[in-house]
Amino acid sequence: MASHNGSSVTEFVLLGLTQQPELQLPLFLLFLGIYVVSKLGNLGLTVLIGLNPHLHTPMYYFLFHLSFIDLCYSSVITPRMLMSFVNKNIIPYAECMAQLFFLGFFAIGECYILTSMAYDRYVAICKPLLYTVIMSHRVCFMMTVGVYAMGFVGALAHLVCMLRLTFCDSNVINHYVCDIPPLLRLSCSSTSINEAVVFIVVGVNVIGPSLAIFISYTLILSNIFSIHSRKGRSKALHTCSSHIIAVSLFFGALAFMYLMPSPAEALDQDKISSVFYTVMGPMMNPFIYSLRNKDVHIALKNILKKRIST
Template identity: 40%
Template structure:
């Protein structure tokens, strides 16, 4: 029984604003959440409907969109209920939320690394690209991203679940995050902090290293292309992915890749909102605005729907 927590529920402080401001934030975040789900579902639908998008690059993009839906869904509903006034979460619910949040986040890092390698092969080794990045390899690579992430995070959450937490069980955040949760433990958490730190470093920095190395080779190859048009075309296939990588890694490294949990939590709340609510919406918008083929596919679908509506209207008249 000594490993069992004496706490059954946690109080999530969330944002301590006025009632009017919290209501305004509820409306804003609810709208962002709906837009995020809609935009990512639209990306998945476009990839499935348009034959021109049946390539490894867009298969990986659809996987990223699918992941973003669940990633933001693991946090956004809890944020909304917190703003609405319900600030409690059960101990098991807290562990479950952390498990899915970190599992999906780790999967995203692995997936972005695979997408960087895909761009490297497409630009630096185009003659063998189709043979290397075939459908089977894409499925195996994404399956490995999901399985490794979920399995590794399971052991991390198992370690955290064995800690003893004491009253008052107040988490200074809007969701169950590891740094504020470790502060509530009655035990010395030095070992757990070190494990969490090295876990974050191994996941984030390893995938970042693959991404950086891939882009070093990509840029060196692009600069060797003689024509300006060819360089622009090659670079355009990478700029969306590079933008997403920069935003995501910059935010997460600021929050987690640090040797101590004793840093201002209010700053992390705002960074957490950006990472879990805003970034999942930015990703599909960035790919739609910066990617010519996605914009053409979207335009094609919109024209088809418009023609169908015009045909129905004509028949009705």
């Protein structure tokens, strides 16, 4: 078999989420349902925002890109995960590296799109008179370019470091995705550079956005509690609550997965924690942002009325 960068491994075997036979079918059906709901929810939200002019505001512009990222994110991960439940899941080396790249690209992209949404809420609540000036179309576009640029640079750094490693013994990945920690455990060459890159890239792209979001919401809450009207406080808190839930779910699971010490015996724990930000998050975000959102409800009703009338 042809080698890759001195590696004798040309393919990997993904063990999946569990090896217990009695759980394979129930979990397959569960995650298939989650995948379908995730695809429909995110696709529906992107189409709804794209078709409705009333939703062409900075808040929904960033929500559009969050839904797009989640739509792609789930497509990178879940199909391979489902294969592990029904058959031996063999993934070629090149495809594994591609999955690793896109996993990093969309994960980092989501970190920064959530940060952009927090900044948008800060400007809307703390500087309402300057909102249209600060959050102009040009600024929103440049922020979005930055989101995808940071995702590309971070993912490329991980990919380049992974390509330099040699895999010469086991090719069985105790995971449902070609992620960095389980791949590093398989390498028969030094992984010290990779581990340093993980802490630098993940640290910058998790801790940096987390601090920015924390500062934004500290200022937002300070401003909210200075509002004398109870109705005004309630409305402002309602505006931010959906984003706070999404941020807590995503960043909490991501930080636990990559920044906490992870001994070899904690592989199953890593897999379970990664489910929250790779599978559950993309499914939940459309519901988090739409179920309590009056603008989305009105836009959906208007589209349905147009469809019925035609």
